[in-house]
Amino acid sequence: MKNLILFVSIIALLTSFKSADKNPIKKAKLKADADNGGITLPKGFGALVVSEGVGKARHIAVSEKGDIYVRLAKLKDGKGTIILKDNNGDGKADESIGFGSFVGTGIVIGNNYLYASSDSSVVRYPMVKGSPDESKPETIVTGLELYSEHGTKSLALDDKNHLYVTFGAPSNVCQEKNRMKGSKGMTPCPILEWHGGVWQFDANKKNQKQADGFRYVTGIRNIVGLDWNKQQGELYAMQHGRDQLTTLFPEMYNAEQSAELPSEEFLLLKKGSDFGWPYCYHDRFQGKKILSPEYGGDGKKQEICEGKDKPIMAFPAHWAPNALMFYTGDMFPAKYKNGAFICFHGSWNRAPLKQGGYFVAFVPFGKDGKPSGDYEVFAEGFSGGTEVKNPNDAKARPVGLAQSADGSIYITDSVKGKVWRIIHQ
């Protein structure tokens, strides 16, 4: 018996080598890890760990030939992006190479270029034989103001040679003194002139300043999850709602209310939209935008907020949606096609309630470009426990999403930079 097993495995090994030689991506059979890399998925799906850790990971992109590009928030051996290569086709990274010397969040492959952002610029590299040429960087957007709060730049490309860049507001709610109890909200909020929105740039023009771009949408506190929906020809994003209603207005909001308000908003970014930050926040229990207390609100009044653009879906507060990706592949069952995957990085300010998020959600979409049903938990268990009390306890936090040519998807983690690949059998 033992011999038989040995024999079979040798044959299996030999054949796998043989097929790997010829066409690594197509022929090799991907196999999920026995424990799905520590996460839980719907029936029929499996996960394999591509890498146990590349560093403080952010967003991710996968090239046509299957190389994986992970952006980092902190340099690793002087490099800001890690390239993971799978040479034998088993899905596991066999090679890890540093690329580019600047950290940041945004990364997108398109137009035959790889675009990557730092918090103050966007650089692109030509794809030569399927790989970016590190020796030929071109600066596309430059000279952006550096600031730490909501300062990361997420990227998206449309099909008309435009590049979209997020400019988060370096503020919670545009108070004269940020996050300080008793400090008034500024009217008009001067931050909105250069932040609090998404700017559109020419994807092919070098050395553009922010002023050369066009403010595509405004009234958004902070976006990290951003994606161009090819089927709809529209830009979508996830907004991080404001914090600290109770620390700033304890007489108006108790700790539980502050934990559940405002919504994290799923937004359809039509050109010229205004979603109301900082004057308004979204309350999913009342189903509308409410005037912020810093601007005279009382938790019910709407006033100017009545006319602001609404989310297409509202999620529980503070879950921190850090990646958005529309699924266009064929590997997953039909209901997933053109639906949205969202990484909820996980909350930190829901005390005294338990923290929330720390999972990847799926939202089914209809032909009209709107959600066709409620969200579902797609992948969970990242934090390693049933409940997260303090964010620092979480073993992993999902932060980036990408789809590969075969229709499998990748998830990155911000704690150690673990990378999972999700397949459907």
Added chain:
Amino acid sequence: MKYIISLSLLTFFLSSAMIQKNTITKPQPSVYQPDSGKIIYETYCLACHQEDGSGVPNMNPPLIKTDWVLGDSTRLINVILKGLKNTEINGDSYSNEMPSHDFLTDYQIAEVLTYVRKSFGNQAGPISSEDVKKQRAKK
């Protein structure tokens, strides 16, 4: 279904909570004195620095054995009075900003800092209202 039930319970809960404002519910500590450092910490600091002082990775620093907490008391008092921004804490940088809490009284600041200096595994001397008063006068 479970989701719907909990959602409606929550809505009910929220709306009833809205009616009777001022009900600031907090995790009830086992022993505390009213207005103690712990209560002040829970009201003003916990959201960012967390219940166990461990902070939020990349966002809000821990208050566990940092030079700032254990070290020079005037520097520590100034963090509360003036806030802090873009400063590396023990080799890591944090994206949020520490807002000024100068609206707290000298006594409250002394209490909360003494609480921080004696909690989360920290062991450092107390801060007095007098110390805070002196720093505030210097502004």
